[in-house]
Amino acid sequence: MIKLNNISKFYKPDVWAVNKVSLDIDPGEFVSIVGQSGTGKSTLAKLLFAEERPTEGTIEIGGWDITDIKQHEVPYLRRQIGFIFQDFKLLPKKNIYENISFAMQTSGMDDSQIKKVLPQILKIVGLQHKAERYPNQLSGGEQQRAAIARSLVHQPKLLIADEPTGNLDSINSREIIDLLLRINHLNTTVILVTHNRDIVNSLNKRVVTMEGGRIISDQKRGRYIL
Amino acid sequence: MFVNFRRVFKFAAQDFGRNIWLSIVNITILILALLTINFLIIFNLLTNNAIHVIKEKVDVSIYFKQTITQEQIDDLKQKISSSQYIKSVDYVSEEESLENFITKHAQDENLLNAIEELKKDNSSVFLASLKIKAKDISMYESILKELKESQYVDLFEIDENQFQDYTLMTQRLINISDKIRLFAYVLSGVFMLIAFMMVFNTIKIAIYTHRDEIAIMKLVGATENFIKAPFILNILFYNMIALILIIVIVYLGGIFLQPIMDKLFEGYTINLISYFNSNFIVIFFGQLLLSCVFSIISSLISIKRYLKF
Numbered sequence: 001m002i003k004l005n006n007i008s009k010f011y012k013p014d015v016w017a018v019n020k021v022s023l024d025i026d027p028g029e030f031v032s033i034v035g036q037s038g039t040g041k042s043t044l045a046k047l048l049f050a051e052e053r054p055t056e057g058t059i060e061i062g063g064w065d066i067t068d069i070k071q072h073e074v075p076y077l078r079r080q081i082g083f084i085f086q087d088f089k090l091l092p093k094k095n096i097y098e099n100i101s102f103a104m105q106t107s108g109m110d111d112s113q114i115k116k117v118l119p120q121i122l123k124i125v126g127l128q129h130k131a132e133r134y135p136n137q138l139s140g141g142e143q144q145r146a147a148i149a150r151s152l153v154h155q156p157k158l159l160i161a162d163e164p165t166g167n168l169d170s171i172n173s174r175e176i177i178d179l180l181l182r183i184n185h186l187n188t189t190v191i192l193v194t195h196n197r198d199i200v201n202s203l204n205k206r207v208v209t210m211e212g213g214r215i216i217s218d219q220k221r222g223r224y225i226l
Numbered sequence: 227m228f229v230n231f232r233r234v235f236k237f238a239a240q241d242f243g244r245n246i247w248l249s250i251v252n253i254t255i256l257i258l259a260l261l262t263i264n265f266l267i268i269f270n271l272l273t274n275n276a277i278h279v280i281k282e283k284v285d286v287s288i289y290f291k292q293t294i295t296q297e298q299i300d301d302l303k304q305k306i307s308s309s310q311y312i313k314s315v316d317y318v319s320e321e322e323s324l325e326n327f328i329t330k331h332a333q334d335e336n337l338l339n340a341i342e343e344l345k346k347d348n349s350s351v352f353l354a355s356l357k358i359k360a361k362d363i364s365m366y367e368s369i370l371k372e373l374k375e376s377q378y379v380d381l382f383e384i385d386e387n388q389f390q391d392y393t394l395m396t397q398r399l400i401n402i403s404d405k406i407r408l409f410a411y412v413l414s415g416v417f418m419l420i421a422f423m424m425v426f427n428t429i430k431i432a433i434y435t436h437r438d439e440i441a442i443m444k445l446v447g448a449t450e451n452f453i454k455a456p457f458i459l460n461i462l463f464y465n466m467i468a469l470i471l472i473i474v475i476v477y478l479g480g481i482f483l484q485p486i487m488d489k490l491f492e493g494y495t496i497n498l499i500s501y502f503n504s505n506f507i508v509i510f511f512g513q514l515l516l517s518c519v520f521s522i523i524s525s526l527i528s529i530k531r532y533l534k535f
Contacts, residue, residue: 051445071450071534072450074444075447075448076447078446078447079446089445090442091442091443092439093241093245093439098240102443102446102448103446103447105233106443106446106448106449106452150446154447
């Protein structure tokens with residue numbers, strides 16, 4: 001599914017945010033990438049959805065070599081990957097229905113299909129009664145659920161969650177993680193970037209630990225070791 | 227294609243309404259820029275009209291000696307009229323000259339009494355004359371030359387004073403207006419530059435305020451054109467609304483200015499509304515085209531940096 005081969009990312013003047021990282025992730029896996037702040041976890045995530053380009057090495061997703069992906073190909077890659085972020089990244093001037101439908105409209109999905117699929121997705125994340133609300137009218141947990149709903153509209157084979165619980169309390173965090181687990185059970189590969197020890201330890205899934213831009217540990221059923 | 231266009235139109239309309247203050251600021255700046263252009267158009271119109279008025283007043287009169295016969299007058303008039311430089315030749319008889327003089331000086335009793343005394347002596351108070359107007363002020367020199375070389379030169383006198391006065395005045399006016407026009411062009415250039423900078427910066431700020439949204443749109447897989455199109459469409463909305471408002475402002479301004487212009491250019495006034503009516507397409511669609519092209523270029527430049535994937 002995902003093949004990172006000797007990936008490095010250099011930032012001027014002298015920072016190797018990711019340094020010679022190789023990693024294989026199989027379809028349907030749930031992988032937590034952990035480490036302290038500034039260890040290169042988020043940079044690794046950015047490399048996966050082509051927000052950054054690697055300085056060295058190659059990246060392959062589902063057989064597609066995205067190492068030197070062209071500008072005009074990036075939107076098509078992103079429609080095949082779901083993302084969620086710590087700051088939710090919802091469009092503030094659009095309501096939840098519009099935020100999610102926007103993602104569907106980008107790929108040219110027709111209105112009847114959107115009307116059919118979108119309520120089902122809203123139901124999955126429990127926001128069917130709050131579709132008309134704007135992001136600032138929702139709690140952090142609800143906003144994150146809306147972001148997850150948006151990430152699911154293209155039925156992605158890969159979901160990248162970069163610190164999805166960073167702005168949430170423990171109850172909301174648990175809800176989000178449960179949602180990610182449910183999505184993973186539907187055979188979607190989930191990459192969870194986090195430094196939340198409790199969550200990682202409760203998952204009993206694969207844990208990749210990073211330090212100084214390198215992978216220092218990769219455990220099939222791991223724990224937060226730092 | 228149609229679905230995408232409909233969506234882009236919808237997004238643009240939504241953005242317009244949901245960022246109403248930003249939209250109002252953009253439209254206001256565009257109105258100010260267009261107002262500058264229209265002010266310059268009116269200024270040029272007034273300057274040209276002032277020069278035209280003075281030029282129209284210039285003429286040359288030749289006064290016939292009493293010995294001249296009517297046939298000679300007719301012959302001379304015909305010859306002068308056939309000249310390539312001449313716009314019009316009007317014969318003014320002795321009686322008409324007298325009547326004109328009396329009408330002009332009806333308030334001056336001394337002058338009128340003097341005229342009466344002269345009439346009692348059966349003296350000829352005024353001479354018959356030809357009032358000659360050239361096609362262009364620059365042609366008077368050639369006309370005078372032709373007249374002085376005419377076979378009837380001994381039968382008339384040329385009154386060059388009025389011509390010289392007006393020529394001098396026109397020359398001065400042209401000099402002044404040339405300087406004013408040069409100043410106006412420089413000023414217009416500066417104002418247009420300021421207006422364009424204002425429009426450019428306003429659009430830049432408008433796009434800057436949308437930078438997070440643009441980043442999110444990119445993240446969810448929107449293509450460059452799908453992101454850009456609503457912005458461009460909104461810019462077109464702004465320009466069209468600004469144009470409609472500027473038309474209203476210009477016409478209201480025209481109605482307000484017309485009485486002032488009528489006083490200023492007595493008898494030679496220009497009708498601003500008629501001028502804008504007859505040049506409506508060139509003036510207003512020209513402005514729409516100019517402002518649309520400029521603001522679209524501005525927005526494309528401004529948005530480019532946020533569209534890099």
